[in-house]
Amino acid sequence: MIAVHRLSVSTLQLAVLATAALILLPLGYVTTLALSADPAVWQRLWTTRVPELLLNTVSLAGAVALITLMLGVSTAWMVTRFEFPGRRLWEIALVLPLAMPTYVLAYVYNYLLGFGGPMEQLWQLVAGPQARIFSPQSFWGVTLVMALDTFPFVYLLTRSALLSFNVSFEEVARTCGASPLRTMFSVTLPLLRPSIVAGVALVVLYVVSDFGAVSLLRYQTLTYAVFQQMTGRSDNQAASILSILLVILALLFLLTERWFRRKSRFYQTTGHYRAPQRIQRGWLHTGLLTACLATVVGLAFGIPTSLLVMWSLSQEALAILDTRFFGFVWNSALLSSLAATAAVLVGLPLAYLASRKPTWLNLGCLQAAYAGYVLPGPVAALAVLVLFLSIMPFFYGTVLVLIVAYVLHFLPAGLQSLEPSIQQITPNLEEVARTLGLGVRETWRRVTLPLIRNGVIVAWVLIFLQTMKELPATLLLRPVGFDTLAIRVWLEASEEYYQLAAPSALLIVLVGLPALFLLLSRDWRAA
Amino acid sequence: MMHSPSHTPHTDTSPSDSQVDQYGPTSSILELRSVSCAYEPTRPAIQNISFSIREGEILCLLGPSGCGKTTILRAIAGFEPVRSGQIFLSDRIVSSSSETVPTEERRVGMVFQEYALFPHLRVADNIAFGLHQLSRLERTSRVQDMLRLTGLEGLERRYPHELSGGQQQRVALSRALVQNPVLLLLDEPFSNLDPDMASRMRQDLHALLHRMKTTTILVTHDHDEAFAMADRIAVLNRGEIEQLDTPELIYHLPATRFVADFVGQADFITGQIQQGVVHTELGTFPNTIDGGEGAHVVVMIRPDDIHLMPNKSAAPRIVARQFRGSENLYTVQLPSGQVVHSSESSTSVYHEGTAVELRVSATHTVLFSAEQPPCS
Numbered sequence: 001m002i003a004v005h006r007l008s009v010s011t012l013q014l015a016v017l018a019t020a021a022l023i024l025l026p027l028g029y030v031t032t033l034a035l036s037a038d039p040a041v042w043q044r045l046w047t048t049r050v051p052e053l054l055l056n057t058v059s060l061a062g063a064v065a066l067i068t069l070m071l072g073v074s075t076a077w078m079v080t081r082f083e084f085p086g087r088r089l090w091e092i093a094l095v096l097p098l099a100m101p102t103y104v105l106a107y108v109y110n111y112l113l114g115f116g117g118p119m120e121q122l123w124q125l126v127a128g129p130q131a132r133i134f135s136p137q138s139f140w141g142v143t144l145v146m147a148l149d150t151f152p153f154v155y156l157l158t159r160s161a162l163l164s165f166n167v168s169f170e171e172v173a174r175t176c177g178a179s180p181l182r183t184m185f186s187v188t189l190p191l192l193r194p195s196i197v198a199g200v201a202l203v204v205l206y207v208v209s210d211f212g213a214v215s216l217l218r219y220q221t222l223t224y225a226v227f228q229q230m231t232g233r234s235d236n237q238a239a240s241i242l243s244i245l246l247v248i249l250a251l252l253f254l255l256t257e258r259w260f261r262r263k264s265r266f267y268q269t270t271g272h273y274r275a276p277q278r279i280q281r282g283w284l285h286t287g288l289l290t291a292c293l294a295t296v297v298g299l300a301f302g303i304p305t306s307l308l309v310m311w312s313l314s315q316e317a318l319a320i321l322d323t324r325f326f327g328f329v330w331n332s333a334l335l336s337s338l339a340a341t342a343a344v345l346v347g348l349p350l351a352y353l354a355s356r357k358p359t360w361l362n363l364g365c366l367q368a369a370y371a372g373y374v375l376p377g378p379v380a381a382l383a384v385l386v387l388f389l390s391i392m393p394f395f396y397g398t399v400l401v402l403i404v405a406y407v408l409h410f411l412p413a414g415l416q417s418l419e420p421s422i423q424q425i426t427p428n429l430e431e432v433a434r435t436l437g438l439g440v441r442e443t444w445r446r447v448t449l450p451l452i453r454n455g456v457i458v459a460w461v462l463i464f465l466q467t468m469k470e471l472p473a474t475l476l477l478r479p480v481g482f483d484t485l486a487i488r489v490w491l492e493a494s495e496e497y498y499q500l501a502a503p504s505a506l507l508i509v510l511v512g513l514p515a516l517f518l519l520l521s522r523d524w525r526a527a
Numbered sequence: 528m529m530h531s532p533s534h535t536p537h538t539d540t541s542p543s544d545s546q547v548d549q550y551g552p553t554s555s556i557l558e559l560r561s562v563s564c565a566y567e568p569t570r571p572a573i574q575n576i577s578f579s580i581r582e583g584e585i586l587c588l589l590g591p592s593g594c595g596k597t598t599i600l601r602a603i604a605g606f607e608p609v610r611s612g613q614i615f616l617s618d619r620i621v622s623s624s625s626e627t628v629p630t631e632e633r634r635v636g637m638v639f640q641e642y643a644l645f646p647h648l649r650v651a652d653n654i655a656f657g658l659h660q661l662s663r664l665e666r667t668s669r670v671q672d673m674l675r676l677t678g679l680e681g682l683e684r685r686y687p688h689e690l691s692g693g694q695q696q697r698v699a700l701s702r703a704l705v706q707n708p709v710l711l712l713l714d715e716p717f718s719n720l721d722p723d724m725a726s727r728m729r730q731d732l733h734a735l736l737h738r739m740k741t742t743t744i745l746v747t748h749d750h751d752e753a754f755a756m757a758d759r760i761a762v763l764n765r766g767e768i769e770q771l772d773t774p775e776l777i778y779h780l781p782a783t784r785f786v787a788d789f790v791g792q793a794d795f796i797t798g799q800i801q802q803g804v805v806h807t808e809l810g811t812f813p814n815t816i817d818g819g820e821g822a823h824v825v826v827m828i829r830p831d832d833i834h835l836m837p838n839k840s841a842a843p844r845i846v847a848r849q850f851r852g853s854e855n856l857y858t859v860q861l862p863s864g865q866v867v868h869s870s871e872s873s874t875s876v877y878h879e880g881t882a883v884e885l886r887v888s889a890t891h892t893v894l895f896s897a898e899q900p901p902c903s
Contacts, residue, residue: 168643171606172699174630175637176657176706186656190647 015349020365022346023408026383027371033386034240045241049225053242057221057249060142060214061204067147068203072154073189073196075296080162083278084286090293091159095152095520097300099512101469101486103212104505106145107493108304110136110216142219146207148300153206154199156520161195167276194261201257208250209376211472216493222246226378227472236386243379250374305509311502320500328504332468332484335399339406340464343414344456346407351418352448356427366415373412377472380409385477397479405473410466414459421455458518465515469508555579555615556742557603557710562612562622564598573598573766576612580710583740585733587753590763591789596746599763600712603744604637605630617709636703637712641719642695644687650674650698651683657706673701676735693724700732704741711736711743717752729755750790754778762786779891787827787893792856794833794867795825797897805894808861809833809885812892823897828887830856830870837877838884845881859883 079091097105113119113136123133134140169191173183189196214224222242229239281289294302311317347369354366372380384405388395395401425448433443449456471486478487485504492501558579564572573595580586588596601607603614605627614622616635621628645653651670658666674680677697687695696716703711716732717725733756736743747753753760754774761771762785770782781787784795798807800822805812807826818824835845835857846866847858855876857869869885877883 166641166643168639168641169645171604171630172637172639172643172702173645173656174606175604175633175635175708175712176702177631177634178657178659179631180629182659187645191645193647 012349012353015346016353016362016365019346019350020368022404023371023411024368026380026387026408027375029387029390030240030243030379030383033237034244037237037241041237042241045238049242050245053220053222053225054245054249056139056219057208057223057246060139060146060219060221061207063139063143064146064150064207065200065204067143068151068154069196069200071147071151071296072199073158073192075151075293076155076158076162078289078293080159081276081278082281082285082289084281084289086286086290087278090290090297093297093301094155094293095516096297096513097149098152099509099516100149100301100304101212101471101489101508101512102146102149102210103216103471103486103490103493104308104509105149105300105304106136106142106213106216107489107498107501107505108307109141109145110493110496111307111498112136112303113141137217137219139219142213142217145213145217146210148296149213150203150206151296151300153202154196157195157199157202158192161192162276165191165276170276197257197261201254204253205250205374208246208253209374211377212490215472216490222249223376223378223472226376226382227476230378230382230385230476236382239378239382240386243382246376246379247374254374305506308502308506308509311499312506314499314502316497316499317502321503325503328483328485328488329507331482332486335402335406335474335484336464336467338399338403339410339467340414340460342403343407343411343463344418344460347411347414347418347459348456351415351422355419355422366419369415370412372408372410375409377409377470378476381405381473381476384408384473399479399482402474402477402479405477406463406467406470409470409473410463413466414463417455417459417462418452421452421458425451461518462515465512468511556582556617557744558615559599559603560613560615562599562602562614563610564595564602564607565610573602576766576768578761578768578771580742580744582742583737585736585743585745585756585758587745587747587757587760588763589747589750589753589760589789592748594763595766596748596763597714598766600637600714600744600746603710604635604712605633634706634709635712636706636708636710638696638699638703638714638716640715642687642699644695644698644702646687648686649683650679650685650687650690653687653698654683654701654705656702669705670701673705676704676739677701678731692720693728696720696728700735704739709742711741713743713745715747716745717747717749725752726755732756753790762789764789780893781827784825784827784895787895792830792868794828794830795895796828796865796867798824798826800824805892808863808865809867809887812887812889812894814894815892816894816896818894818896825895825897827893827895828867828889830868832888832890833859833867833869834886834888835859835869835871835877835883836886837881839882841882841884843883843885845877845879845883847879848877857883859885 075090075094079087079094111117113133115135120131120133124131136142136145165188169187170183173187174180178186208221209223210221211223211227213219214221215227222245226239226242226246229235229242350362350366350369353362375383384401385396388401388404429447429451430443433447434440438446468484469486471490474484474487475490478484483491485508488504489501489508492498492504559576562576563574576599578586588599590596598607602609602622603616605622608627609622609624611624613620616633619628620626621633645656648656651674654670654673655666658669661669670683674683677700679694679697679701682690682694682698687698690698696719700716717728720728729752745753745756757774759771760774760777762769762777764783764785770777770786772780772782777786778790781790781793787793787795796807796809798805798812800806800814800818800820802820803814805814805818805824805826809826809828812826816824835843842862843859845857846860849856849858850873853873855871855873857871857877859867859869861867867885
């Protein structure tokens with residue numbers, strides 16, 4: 001229809017429309033599949049699975065949100081309000097858990113908390129030989145693993161809000177006679193609420209869409225159920241019904257969060273502000289703070305990583321470091337590079353047109369691309385799968401299907417770094433190049449591209465690393481026998497071959513670290 | 528009306544009463560004795576600051592940015608520890624090198640430069656923030672009184688971002704005043720307002736503070752603001768008080784060249800003492816500083832003390848005219864190259880290059896010795 005309005009439809013415009021179609025089509029297919037299902041199927045799911053799954057998913061998200069809230073805010077408070085030896089080290093160490101995929105942490109805790117595992121033996125020393133601790137494969141086990149893995153989201157956002165917090169608000173509260181404690185609860189924390197809520201929202205979305213931890217710890221959530229319907233029962237229709245429920249749940253949550261934050265747009269003060277001073281701490285407090293932080297970082301990153309290193313150096317693990325193993329590394333790298341390249345190529349025109357020609361059509365296409373944000377991995381896989389099965393079945397089981405799913409899934413992450421880098425360039429720079437006699441193509445090559453290069457590189461690396469550790473879509477869509485590192489970790493860990501899973505897991509964690517620092521460098525210096 | 532006895536219930540519980548005898552009665556609300564604050568790279572240090580303030584007085588701390596005036600204010604509020612010296616508030620020691628009474632126990636009200644209104648609270652809740660120990664009914668009535676006093680009626684349900692700059696300032700002021708503070712601290716309260724609004728708010732605030740007999744310390748870098756508001760002004764430079772006097776004395780009899788220069792336009796003309804009078808290019812002045820015969824001195828002259836009249840045979844020449852609405856400010860060059868300024872009425876217009884004769888009406892001559900900076 002755009003052709004009616006504009007005589008010359010640029011190829012760029014076409015590319016953008018094609019991208020939007022690529023993203024919306026699978027979603028449309030899943031929706032159609034779900035809605036066209038026999039009411040009896042809905043009825044059956046609604047009475048048998050859905051109540052349990054909803055309850056499990058919501059209670060897990062709630063419990064993890066509560067724990068990450070406390071962990072994230074208190075650790076952020078410790079490193080921003082107090083000065084003590086080692087503070088800078090902890091400040092960075094607290095984000096390390098983000099480099100650990102949930103399935104890696106889950107498999108380590110499966111061992112640690114497992115029957116006859118080290119934690120249980122420790123506990124039995126204290127509480128007697130018959131004492132039991134909670135099983136990792138329970139609500140509390142999953143909650144613990146997810147909370148340890150995701151609290152850095154809350155920590156990061158609270159930390160940067162605390163760093164840019166205008167301390168005048170606290171001081172004026174003190175002149176009004178409020179004690180430090182009352183000041184914290186009635187002034188500081190309410191003012192930090194938007195950031196804390198944003199952090200918790202990230203956590204909840206992450207928990208709801210997680211597949212790795214819940215599948216290894218065998219805890220039934222909606223996301224896990226979608227996967228089981230597709231693999232165990234090969235029932236794509238039931239899977240799509242559960243997917244729709246999952247997407248609605250995520251959207252409902254996002255809308256609530258928006259509504260909750262609506263009023264707090266004005267919380268940021270501009271102009272003069274005074275940054276808070278860190279309170280110097282003595283030895284006693286330093287000891288306490290260090291103990292707290294060491295426990296958190298140790299549980300979430302230190303102990304799991306040491307275990308991985310130990311296992312990787314064991315006889316069994318060293319024995320599998322053969323050409324087959326390097327084949328998995330190669331598969332992972334190949335898939336990730338292809339996905340990153342494809343996503344950047346698809347994302348660039350989207351972000352560019354939305355910024356330069358912000359028509360409703362272009363903005364709509366961009367928004368469509370962000371839809372992948374609320375799609376858990378299994379749902380993205382399902383969407384792409386049903387689309388290919390119905391219109392291009394000959395591609396089923398090829399790498400192409402997998403790449404499309406990755407692009408659908410990770411395009412939002414890439415756009416988040418492409419968009420700002422394009423918006424930062426004033427159109428004047430391109431216009432002046434045109435007045436200097438350069439064509440459209442030349443201008444792109446000599447002006448625009450060099451200026452957005454960093455944004456493009458960051459987007460590429462982020463998508464590369466996300467793909468590297470992606471699990472559910474890869475599991476569902478990979479060509480037969482085409483294993484990646486993430487797949488190996490999951491397969492070995494499912495069989496409780498802890499040592500055999502370790503080298504792949506360790507490699508994923510190590511490769512994830514640079515991505516973390518790339519992400520952080522953008523907003524680390526908040527104040 | 529704010530200070531009616533029924534509205535000051537917690538005066539009795541104020542710790543000041545019990546400790547009066549401990550330190551001997553003084554008439555001042557606040558006293559600083561040789562206060563110095565520790566040096567930190569981000570804040571200017573203050574050295575040896577001493578002054579006291581009487582009940583109901585408005586004292587202004589005036590100085591350029593970085594002179595330490597805000598540091599003094601924050602030390603009084605209890606945000607800044609003192610390295611040496613003591614601060615007494617209502618005859619109770621609140622800051623010394625060994626102890627610092629927490630801010631919330633000092634009963635000072637403070638208005639911050641950017642107001643720091645709590646963005647998550649409505650106007651009424653902002654004002655009531657410090658009244659949480661009162662009953663709900665009393666709280667509401669106190670807030671209503673304050674709203675009426677500051678002309679904010681009808682805005683109590685608004686959020687801070689829905690207010691204009693002037694309204695925000697009045698809310699911040701109400702929040703500080705509603706708790707009947709012993710002392711009100713104002714940190715550059717007009718700097719975020721446009722000039723018209725600032726001068727109107729200045730008059731309103733001055734009237735309000737006098738009506739409520741609120742003891743106030745105001746920090747500013749603007750001498751006009753200080754002149755308009757203050758009963759006394761302390762001019763600060765590099766962490767020390769250069770002069771503490773009434774606005775009139777500060778302007779007409781500045782103690783140092785810095786003060787002379789900071790509180791208004793001033794020209795400094797060199798001269799020499801001969802036979803008991805000061806000889807300068809602009810004529811002779813009385814020797815007010817007991818300088819010895821032959822000593823070199825500097826005479827401070829304000830533009831409103833110099834009058835010019837065209838005279839073709841005179842040597843000084845007008846080099847520039849600056850029209851300021853209510854006056855014309857002329858820049859005049861003397862034969863030696865020395866430049867002086869003269870303020871003339873708005874209607875007397877002379878062109879650049881006009882030869883003029885200068886008359887100095889020195890009702891109050893201020894002399895500084897030429898080499899060493901201050902004395903007088």
